[in-house]
Amino acid sequence: MAFIDSLLQKCSSFSHIKQLQAYLLTTGHSQIPAHRTKLIEFCSISPIGNLDYARDIFLRVKTPSTNEWNAIIRGLARSNEPNKAIVCYQAMSRHQLRRDALTCSFVLKACSRVLALLEAKQIHSQLVRFGFRADVLLQTTLLDVYAKTGDLDNAKSLFDEMSLKDIATWNALIAGFAQGSRPRDALNLFEIMRLEGLKPNEITVLGALSACSQLGAITEGKRVHAYVQEECLDGNVQVCNVLIDMYSKCGNVEKACDVFDSMRCSKSLVSWNTMIMGLAMHGHGIHAVELFKKMGISGVRPDGATYLSVLCACNHAGLVEDGLRLFKSMAGSGVAPSIKHFGTVVDLFGRAGKLDEAYEFISSMPIIPDVVLWQTLLGASKTYGNVEMAERASRALVEMGSNTCGDFVLLSNVYAAQERWDDVGRVRDAMISRDVRKVPGFSFIEIDGVTHKFVNWDQSHSNWKEIYRKLDEIFSKIRVYGYVAETSYVLHDIGEEDKENALYYHSEKLAIAYGLICTIDGSPIQVIKNLRICGDCHVVIKIISKIYDREISVRDRARFHRFKDGFCSCGDYW
Numbered sequence: 001m002a003f004i005d006s007l008l009q010k011c012s013s014f015s016h017i018k019q020l021q022a023y024l025l026t027t028g029h030s031q032i033p034a035h036r037t038k039l040i041e042f043c044s045i046s047p048i049g050n051l052d053y054a055r056d057i058f059l060r061v062k063t064p065s066t067n068e069w070n071a072i073i074r075g076l077a078r079s080n081e082p083n084k085a086i087v088c089y090q091a092m093s094r095h096q097l098r099r100d101a102l103t104c105s106f107v108l109k110a111c112s113r114v115l116a117l118l119e120a121k122q123i124h125s126q127l128v129r130f131g132f133r134a135d136v137l138l139q140t141t142l143l144d145v146y147a148k149t150g151d152l153d154n155a156k157s158l159f160d161e162m163s164l165k166d167i168a169t170w171n172a173l174i175a176g177f178a179q180g181s182r183p184r185d186a187l188n189l190f191e192i193m194r195l196e197g198l199k200p201n202e203i204t205v206l207g208a209l210s211a212c213s214q215l216g217a218i219t220e221g222k223r224v225h226a227y228v229q230e231e232c233l234d235g236n237v238q239v240c241n242v243l244i245d246m247y248s249k250c251g252n253v254e255k256a257c258d259v260f261d262s263m264r265c266s267k268s269l270v271s272w273n274t275m276i277m278g279l280a281m282h283g284h285g286i287h288a289v290e291l292f293k294k295m296g297i298s299g300v301r302p303d304g305a306t307y308l309s310v311l312c313a314c315n316h317a318g319l320v321e322d323g324l325r326l327f328k329s330m331a332g333s334g335v336a337p338s339i340k341h342f343g344t345v346v347d348l349f350g351r352a353g354k355l356d357e358a359y360e361f362i363s364s365m366p367i368i369p370d371v372v373l374w375q376t377l378l379g380a381s382k383t384y385g386n387v388e389m390a391e392r393a394s395r396a397l398v399e400m401g402s403n404t405c406g407d408f409v410l411l412s413n414v415y416a417a418q419e420r421w422d423d424v425g426r427v428r429d430a431m432i433s434r435d436v437r438k439v440p441g442f443s444f445i446e447i448d449g450v451t452h453k454f455v456n457w458d459q460s461h462s463n464w465k466e467i468y469r470k471l472d473e474i475f476s477k478i479r480v481y482g483y484v485a486e487t488s489y490v491l492h493d494i495g496e497e498d499k500e501n502a503l504y505y506h507s508e509k510l511a512i513a514y515g516l517i518c519t520i521d522g523s524p525i526q527v528i529k530n531l532r533i534c535g536d537c538h539v540v541i542k543i544i545s546k547i548y549d550r551e552i553s554v555r556d557r558a559r560f561h562r563f564k565d566g567f568c569s570c571g572d573y574w
Contacts, residue, residue, distance in 0.1 A: 014048050021057065037067040044075025051075050070102050077110035085110035086119050099126070101135050108141045117149040136162070140169045147176020152185075167201060174207035183211035184451065187220050200227065202236045209242045216528050216555060217446060218250035225259075237265045241274050248278030251526055251553035251560055269300055277309040282560045283570045285317025292326070304335055311344040315351055316559050318573050323348045339370050346373050350380025351573070355389045371402045378410045382417070390414040405431070405438050443507035444528040447518045454510040463514065470513040471504065478543040503536045508554060512541060516548060524551040532556050532574075542566050 011017050021039060024030040030039075036057065044054035058064060058072045069092045076085035089107040092099065104123055111120040124142055132138050139162050146155035159165070159173050170193050177186035190208040193200060200208070205228055212221035225243055233239050240263050247256035260267070260275045272295045279288035292310045295302060302310075307330055314323030327345050330337050342365055349358035358377050362369050374396045381390035394411045408431045415423040431437075442455045452461065461467060475483075508529050515525035533541075533556045545552050546566035554561045562569035 011042075011046075011048065014050055014053075017043055017046075017049060017053070033065045033068065036061065037065065037071050040068060041071035041074065044072060045078055051079050064097075066098050066100055066103065069097060070100070070106060073103060073110075074106040077106045077113070082110040082113040083116070086114070086116055089123075099130065101132050101138050104130075104132060105138050105141050108138070108145055112141070112145045112148050115149045117145070117151055120145040120149070121154075133161075134163075136164050136166055136169065140166070140172055143169060144172040144176075147172055147180070150180050152176055152180050152182055156185075167198065167204070170198065171201070171203045171207065174204060175210075178207040178211040178214070183214040184449075186211035187215075187217065190224070194227075199231070202233055202239055205233060205239060206242050209239075209246045213242075213246045213249040215446060215451065216250050216444075216526050216553075218247070218252060218526070220449075221246045221250055234263075235265050237263070237268050237271065240265065241268070241270050244271065244274045244278060248274070248281055249555070251555065251562065253278050253282040253284065253560075267298075267300070269303060269306070272300055273303075273305045273309055276306065276313060280309055280313035280316055280559075282562065283316045283574075285313045285319045285322070288313030288317075289319065289322050289326075302333060302335065304338060304341070307335060307337075308340055308344060311341065311348065315344060315348050316570070316574065318352055320348055320352050320354070339367060339373070342367070342369070343373050343376060346376045347380075350376055350383075353380075353384050355380055355384060355386050359389065359392065369396075371397060371400055371404075374400070375402075375404075375406060375410075378407065382410045382414045385414065385417050387414055387418060387420075403434055403436060405436050408436055409438055439531070441507055441529065441531045443511040443530075445511040445515050445526070447515070452511070452514060454507040454514070456507050457505045458507065458510055461510075461514070463517070466517060467510055467513045468505075470517055471509060474509075474513060474516075474540075474544060474547075475504065477547050478540060481543050481547070483540065483543055503534075506534065506537050508533060508537050509540060512544060512552060515552075516544075516550070522549055524553065526553045527555070529554060529556045532558055533561060538568065538572070538574075542568055 007020055007023075011020060017039075021030070024035060024039065029035050040054045040057055043049040043057065044051050054075055055072060058068060061068060064072075069088070073085045073088050073092070076082065076088055079085075085107055089099075089103065089110075092103070104127060108120060108123060110116070111123070120142065127133060127138065127142065139158065143155050143158045143162075146152070146158060155173055155176050159169065162169065170189065174186045174189050174193075177183065177189065186207055190200065190204065190211075193204070205224055208224045209221060212218070212224065225246075228234050228239055228243070234243075240259060243259045244256045247253065247259060256275065256278045260271065263271065272291070276288050276291055276295075279285075279291065288310055292302070292306070295306070307326065310326055311323055314320070314326065323345065327337065327341065330341065342361075345361055346358050349355070349361060355377070358380060362373055362377065374393045378390055378393035378397070381387075381393060390411055394407065397407045408427055412424050412427040415421075415427065440455055442453055445452050445454075454461065458464065508527055511527045512525060515527070519525060533554055538561065541552055541554065541561075541563050543566060544550065545563035552563040554563070559574060560569065561574070
């Protein structure tokens, strides 16, 4: 073996590999399975190798050994076509050749890359049959497949069954929970891991911080950050990037800026992009544009994501001229604008009420506009009550075959705002005939580690009566401040009193009322909403922040709103 290893180490190009292959053939060494295996493996995974050449060598072997199958499966699993590793494994199974732990490990890595859950389950049953259940590395690889394919129940069951677990095992499940639908479980597992005396590493905290970002759980995020500092993990640029993202998504963009400014490691392109997008989410457009300029001065070249982030920042702050200038500068920087960049310019015009300019921009685009661009124009038409432009956008969407609920709802809302109830009925009839259903609005608030979900007019919460009494108190107080319900946001042909009641019990108001009940005076409240916040709720929450002396953050579908002392960070522009 030392003989072939020595020769392979001297290879510095693919040409050398071919010369070595010729030498092995002429000397008869190619008949030795161990030598063939080494050559196939080196050729299939080395940067100077060639996977097709390795497969050609493999296919010329009449009866490949398990090690040779392993070598080619490993190479395929790492290639741009990992699905071929699964096909190769299945062929090996049909030949009834013995598969060892390495065979299974390589093919499971391929399953992980192509999210092949069914094949992974089949291999799982084979692992049990082959007696590999005690192999921690193999079990961890299988757990990783379950986690990445979203089969979190099987991932957790496998985790619980394992008698031995290493750091990679914990990381796989934490990452799976964080990336899947169970971020709270990811944080719980992170805490259990620490209680059991295991030391989380960079990969662990990346998963935990990602979970905090999804939940808006800033308290837990700060605890993870403290651990990062204690263990000096903040020298890792990926950890710093995720910290910036976590603080931005948890409503504390100032802390995100602190992390960015104090980074001990060199800032990557992702660092700059994440910080600029964080500023965009919070409406700090001028700061984002300034940071973009600093990025250029620092020598980091912007990419498409950078431009998208800074254009979004201009959108949310109403910086139309800055946004157009940046868009036009893309060509000079060598970054070709994508459909998303064109979409942000349409949004830039639309949010500013420049609907004609938005329409002309779409019409003159060098690429075919997609559904999202027309939906953006439709949304802007709804905001500014432009029926003619809304109908144009709606016709374009119908011609493109779009059938999402948002298309119908926005057009219906435009008509409703003008009290064109016959047109509203026509749109709703179309929704019914096409079985299009409106996405319900809901809001989340987390209290003492427990997430509470509210929908409009919600009476399912165990404390709903207390919440409704709190709302009565709130509306009694804010009316003294001159609040009058903006009933134009209620898009139904009903009386004014019914419209006021419809606004009264919006999900974000219910969540904030519960937050006021359950938290101490003066403490901040944070709410996450799946749709954009409505105008009436925006007015009400501003007044609540002043009356109750609370800082209230609402993360809606598009951005953050930070209410304090009767004002919102968006400057009433969103």
